[in-house]
Structures are given as structure tokens and as C-alpha cells.
Amino acid sequence: MRAGGGIFAATLFTPITVLYLSFLLAPIGFFLVMSVFRYSPMELYIPAVTADNFVRLLGEEHYRNIIFRTLRIAALTAFFSLLLGYPLAYFLARTGSIWRGVLMFLVIAPLMTGVIVRTYGWIVLLGSEGTVNVTLMWLGLIDRPIKILETEVAVLVALVHILMPYMVFPLFSSLAGQDPDVERAAATLGAGRWRIFFEVTLPLSRAGILMGSALVFTLTAGAVVTPALLGGTKVQMLGQTIYDLVLSTLNWPFASAIAFVLVLCQFSIIFLYFKGGRRRAG
Amino acid sequence: MPDSNKTVPSAMHLKASSAAARYGMGFLITAIYAFLLAPVLIIVFTSFNPTNANTFPPTGFSLRWYGTFLETSGFTDAFRFSMWLGAIAAVGATVIGFLSAYAIVRFLGRRREAGQSLALLPVMIPHILISISLLLALTIVPFPELGGLIVGHIIICLPFTIAGITASLEGVDEQLELAAMTLGASRLRTLWEVVIPLIAPGLLSALIFAFIVSFGDVYIALFLSGPGRTTLPIEIFSYMQWESTPVVAAITTVQILMIVALGLVVERLVGLRKIMRV
Numbered sequence: 001m002r003a004g005g006g007i008f009a010a011t012l013f014t015p016i017t018v019l020y021l022s023f024l025l026a027p028i029g030f031f032l033v034m035s036v037f038r039y040s041p042m043e044l045y046i047p048a049v050t051a052d053n054f055v056r057l058l059g060e061e062h063y064r065n066i067i068f069r070t071l072r073i074a075a076l077t078a079f080f081s082l083l084l085g086y087p088l089a090y091f092l093a094r095t096g097s098i099w100r101g102v103l104m105f106l107v108i109a110p111l112m113t114g115v116i117v118r119t120y121g122w123i124v125l126l127g128s129e130g131t132v133n134v135t136l137m138w139l140g141l142i143d144r145p146i147k148i149l150e151t152e153v154a155v156l157v158a159l160v161h162i163l164m165p166y167m168v169f170p171l172f173s174s175l176a177g178q179d180p181d182v183e184r185a186a187a188t189l190g191a192g193r194w195r196i197f198f199e200v201t202l203p204l205s206r207a208g209i210l211m212g213s214a215l216v217f218t219l220t221a222g223a224v225v226t227p228a229l230l231g232g233t234k235v236q237m238l239g240q241t242i243y244d245l246v247l248s249t250l251n252w253p254f255a256s257a258i259a260f261v262l263v264l265c266q267f268s269i270i271f272l273y274f275k276g277g278r279r280r281a282g
Numbered sequence: 283m284p285d286s287n288k289t290v291p292s293a294m295h296l297k298a299s300s301a302a303a304r305y306g307m308g309f310l311i312t313a314i315y316a317f318l319l320a321p322v323l324i325i326v327f328t329s330f331n332p333t334n335a336n337t338f339p340p341t342g343f344s345l346r347w348y349g350t351f352l353e354t355s356g357f358t359d360a361f362r363f364s365m366w367l368g369a370i371a372a373v374g375a376t377v378i379g380f381l382s383a384y385a386i387v388r389f390l391g392r393r394r395e396a397g398q399s400l401a402l403l404p405v406m407i408p409h410i411l412i413s414i415s416l417l418l419a420l421t422i423v424p425f426p427e428l429g430g431l432i433v434g435h436i437i438i439c440l441p442f443t444i445a446g447i448t449a450s451l452e453g454v455d456e457q458l459e460l461a462a463m464t465l466g467a468s469r470l471r472t473l474w475e476v477v478i479p480l481i482a483p484g485l486l487s488a489l490i491f492a493f494i495v496s497f498g499d500v501y502i503a504l505f506l507s508g509p510g511r512t513t514l515p516i517e518i519f520s521y522m523q524w525e526s527t528p529v530v531a532a533i534t535t536v537q538i539l540m541i542v543a544l545g546l547v548v549e550r551l552v553g554l555r556k557i558m559r560v
Contacts (some may be wrong), residue, residue, distance in 0.1 A: 005389055008469050012385035015378045016440065020403060023433050027415035028407065034418075044421060084314050091311050105545070106315065108554050110322055112541050114498025116515040117534045121321025123526060124328050131324060161321060169558060193303065222408030225500050229522055239410055246414055246505065259411055266408070 032263065035256035045253050053257035063241075067261065070238040073152065073227075074220040074265075077159045078213045081167040084160065085212065089171035090201075093178075111165045119226045122158040123149065126230070150232040158226050163219050167212035174208030175201070214273040218266045238262050322538060329531035347532035357533055360517035364497050367513060371435035372492035378436065379443030379488060384477065386444070387451040398448065402441045409438060409501035417505040428511050434502040439492035442557050446491060449556040450484025451477075483551040490544050491557050497541065 035053055038046040057063045092104060110118060125131045128145040136142045148154050178201065186196045224239035231237075238258055245255035332344035351357055382401055390397045404412065416430045454477060462472045478485065500515040507516045514537065518530055548554055 009385050009389035012381040012389075016382040016401065019378065019433070019437060023416060023419065024404065024407070024412060024437055027419040028411055031411070031415040031418050084317070087307070087310050088314050091307065101549075103315075104555065105549055106319065108558060109542055109545060110318055112494050112498065112545050113322060113534075113538050114515055115500050116518050117325065117498070117537060118321050120518070120522065120530055120534055121325050123522070124324050124531070125321060161317065164318070193300070218406075218408065222410050224410055224504065225519060229519070242410065242414070243504065246417070252418070255414070259414070262408065263411070
């Protein structure tokens with residue numbers, strides 16, 4: 001802006017820098033380092049380097065299953081969010097409706113109510129006396145309530161619902177940012193509606209697809225509350241396992257090893273995202 | 283869409299298929315909105331249910347679960363604590379967010395994108411990890427646990443306050459600030475008497491949205507709450523692990539109404555899309 005701004009700018013940046021360094025990055029770094037420490041029931045950890053935690057995590061079938069289940073649910077959640085989120089984002093980006101603002105608000109509104117509220121909504125919908133069971137019985141499709149809660153399906157449906165807006169926003173941005181002349185040009189050259197979509201619109205929205213999928217995948221992988229309430233003990237995921245280890249078993253080093261795997265998954269996804277994004281640019 | 287270049291038979295065909303496509307699209311969009319809104323609407327209906335079960339459709343109309351909510355001190359205390367925590371976190375995140383956003387917009391120049399991405403860091407880290415790490419830090423550094431909870435909430439609110447305030451600052455003409463300083467105002471006085479009044483709606487929106495984020499948070503509070511500092515989502519979470527009655531519907535209905543009302547205020551002031559960065 002002008003001379004003397006350096007010190008002023010540094011002062012403005014001080015609070016956030018101190019906050020992020022000392023309460024975000026340093027603690028997370030230390031927590032992840034703990035994954036190579038030895039567990040001790042008496043103290044929190046013994047700072048002696050060991051690979052035990054990782055050996056146990058990858059060696060025991062119970063934990064391997066949890067890792068695979070988490071990855072599977074995260075991938076499916078991202079897939080179904082994309083399947084439902086794309087038409088919605090496309091509609092919001094292209095509609096000329098005067099209700100567009102309201103419709104956008106309706107996508108953001110559920111997000112603001114918080115995870116607990118929406119998870120509870122699904123308990124009411126999917127319970128044995130819930131709307132879905134009552135409707136199915138009324139239609140005569142089933143004789144007695146089927147068990148939906150405490151299955152992977154319940155967790156998946158709720159997670160798709162809770163995280164879908166995170167897919168819609170980046171998709172909306174990339175679809176609304178497209179030059180309408182490109183589609184018009186394709187139409188003038190004789191391409192049909194579907195061909196325009198698959199050969200022009202869809203490839204151009206690739207950045208939004210990658211961004212949204214990466215976001216939903218990561219958020220699912222770290223979910224605790226929704227799987228715990230809708231899946232119970234039957235649908236254990238990584239997040240819950242960390243929660244139990246820290247608060248019940250007090251095995252911090254092992255919890256840290258699991259968190260390490262979680263972060264590793266996230267970074268590989270983000271890496272793939274950037275790689276995919278670059279290929280598009282190049 | 284200009285259809286003039288189409289050959290005759292395909293134009294006829296296209297007209298029919300485009301009507302079908304429009305109806306199909308309309309049906310699909312309606313179904314997706316039903317999916318998005320059903321769980322929230324069902325809660326509101328359930329809260330007026332007179333019986334003990336989470337059933338829908340309700341069997342009558344009653345306010346008994348609202349009464350139960352007000353009589354259960356665990357819930358009312360948690361509600362009050364969440365309001366209090368949300369207010370503190372909102373003020374903290376708005377003040378720090380304003381300082382950071384101003385510095386990003388006015389002083390970073392070409393490195394602005396990078397600065398903005400760094401500021402959004404807490405969105406990209408799983409919140410459960412932020413929460414555990416803060417708990418761990420508290421076992422090493424003597425720091426009150428309530429402080430940990432407040433700091434955690436400020437951290438998760440910051441990306442939203444920074445996004446909102448940055449968008450507002452973009453609408454402020456830098457010449458106005460330069461004029462104030464040329465006339466002898468200090469940088470601080472310029473901030474206080476020129477910049478802040480100009481972006482007051484943006485600041486208020488950031489404040490409200492940070493409150494919304496804090497009030498809805500469950501992951502930070504998951505590890506950092508405790509006796510006397512249990513937030514509402516945590517109280518509901520622990521309650522639901524053992525039982526599930528419509529009292530939860532009554533509480534969450536109150537929460538939904540409050541959050542939607544606040545969200546509408548933000549939408550009026552600056553638009554939610556700016557804060558959500560879409």
C-alpha cells in the first residue's frame with residue numbers, strides 16, 4: 001500500500017499466525033509423531049520409537065476391516081453425492097428462475113443446522129417405527145418393519161445427505177463459471193443435447209468434480225457422530241475407533257497411528273486431485 | 283437456444299424430447315430437494331408428537347416435549363453454554379478474521395491467493411484431529427480446558443469469517459483509505475473510522491455465521507467438553523447413545539428455527555454464498 005506498511009501488516013497477521021502455529025499445526029504435528037511412541041497404561045505414552053502401533057493396525061484383521069470399511073463408505077459417499085449433487089448444481093447454475101436465491105439458501109440451510117440435527121432426522125426417518133418403514137408397510141411391500149438402522153446403508157444415506165452440499169458448491173462454481181458461448185457453439189455445429197453435455201459441459205466441470213469428491217471423501221473418512229448413532233457398534237469406522245481409543249482405552253499412540261493412516265488417505269486424495277487438475281490445465 | 287440450424291425432422295423430435303427432458307429434470311430436482319429437506323422437516327413434525335416414540339406421521343399435537351426440554355436442566359444448561367461459547371467464539375473469530383482479511387486484501391499483493399488458502403487451513407483438516415490435538419496440547423501445557431474449547435471454536439470459525447470479510451473488503455475503494463491517511467489519520471484511525479463503518483454489514487454477517495458454525499459444532503466439543511462445559515450437540519449426542527425420545531426433536535426444532543432465522547439475516551446482509559465461497 002505504501003511505505004511503513006510492512007510492520008503494520010505483520011501486526012495484523014500476528015494473531016492468526018500465533019493461533020494456527022501453536023494451537024493447530026504444532027499440536028497436530030505432535031499428535032502424529034506420537035504414532036511411533038510406545039503405549040503405557042500408566043502414563044500417556046513412552047517416548048521410545050517403535051513400529052508396534054502400525055504393525056498392530058495393519059496386522060489385526062479387525063482393524064484392517066475398519067480401514068477398508070471406512071475407505072469403502074467414503075468412496076461410496078463421494079460417488080452418490082456426485083450423482084445427486086451434479087444435477088442439482090447444474091440446475092442451480094443454469095436456471096433463470098427468480099427462486100434461484102431461495103433454492104440456493106435451501107441447500108445451505110441444512111448445512112448450518114449441524115451434524116447432530118441431521119443425524120437425528122435420519123434416526124426418525126429410518127427407525128423401526130419411522131417414516132420409511134411405515135410407508136413401505138402401508139404400500140404392502142413389507143409385513144413388518146425391516147431393520148435399517150445399524151446397517152451400512154443407513155450410515156451411507158445419512159452421510160450422503162449431510163455432505164452433499166460440499167459437493168454442490170464446487171460443482172456450482174465450475175458450472176456457473178463456464179462460458180455459455182461454448183455450449184452454444186457446440187449446438188450450432190449440430191451437437192445434440194446429450195452430446196453437448198457429455199463432450200462439453202462435463203469435461204469442463206472436471207475441476208469441480210475433483211474438488212467436491214476430494215472434500216466429501218475426506219469429510220466422510222473423519223466422520224464419528226453419524227456412524228456412531230446410525231451404525232452403532234456394527235458399522236465401526238476409523239473416526240469412532242480413534243474416539244474410543246482416546247476417551248475409553250486411553251491408548252493415545254495407537255489412536256495416533258490410526259489418525260496417521262487417515263491423514264495419509266486424505267493427502268493421497270488431495271495429491272490425486274492436484275494431479276488431475278494439472279492434467280486438465282496442461 | 284438457437285434451433286434454426288436444425289434439419290426439419292430432428293427439430294420436431296428435439297421439441298418433444300426437450301419437453302420430456304424438462305419434466306424429467308424437474309422431477310429429479312424436486313426429488314433431490316425432498317431428500318435434502320426431509321430429515322429437517324421430519325424433526326419439526328416429530329417435536330409436536332404426543333407419544334413417546336419417534337414416529338411419523340404424528341398421532342396428534344402436543345407441546346409436552348417442549349415442556350420436557352425446559353424441565354431438563356442438562357439440556358437447558360447445555361443450550362445456555364452453547365449460546366455463550368458461540369458468542370465468544372464469534373467475537374474472537376470476527377476480530378482476528380478482520381485483521382487477517384484486511385492484511386490479505388491490502389498487503390499481500392500477488393501472494394494473496396496463497397495467503398487466502400493458508401487462512402482456510404482448518405477446513406481442510408478433519409475437525410476430529412484438531413480436537414484431539416488440542417486435548418493433547420492441554421495435557422502438556424497448563425491451560426484451562428475451557429480455553430482449549432474456545433480456541434478450537436475460534437479456529438474452525440476463522441475460515442468463514444475471513445472468506446466473508448475478504449469479499450466485503452473487495453468492495454471498498456482503497457482511495458478512501460489513502461485519502462484519510464493523506465489528511466493525517468493514522469492507520470488505526472483509518473481502520474476504525476473508514477474501513478469498519480464501510481464493511482459493517484460484512485462484519486455483522488461474519489459474526490452471525492461464526493456463531494452458527496460454533497453452535498452446530500460437534501467435533502471440537504467431542505474431546506474438549508466436560509462437566510460444566512457441555513455444548514448442546516454433545517449433550518444431545520450422549521443422550522441419544524442411550525435413548526431417543528421426541529424431546530431431542532423439540533430441542534433441535536428450537537435450534538433449527540434459530541439457525542435458519544440467523545442464516546436469513548446473513549443472506550439479507552451480504553449473501554451466504556460469499557461466506558461459503560460459492
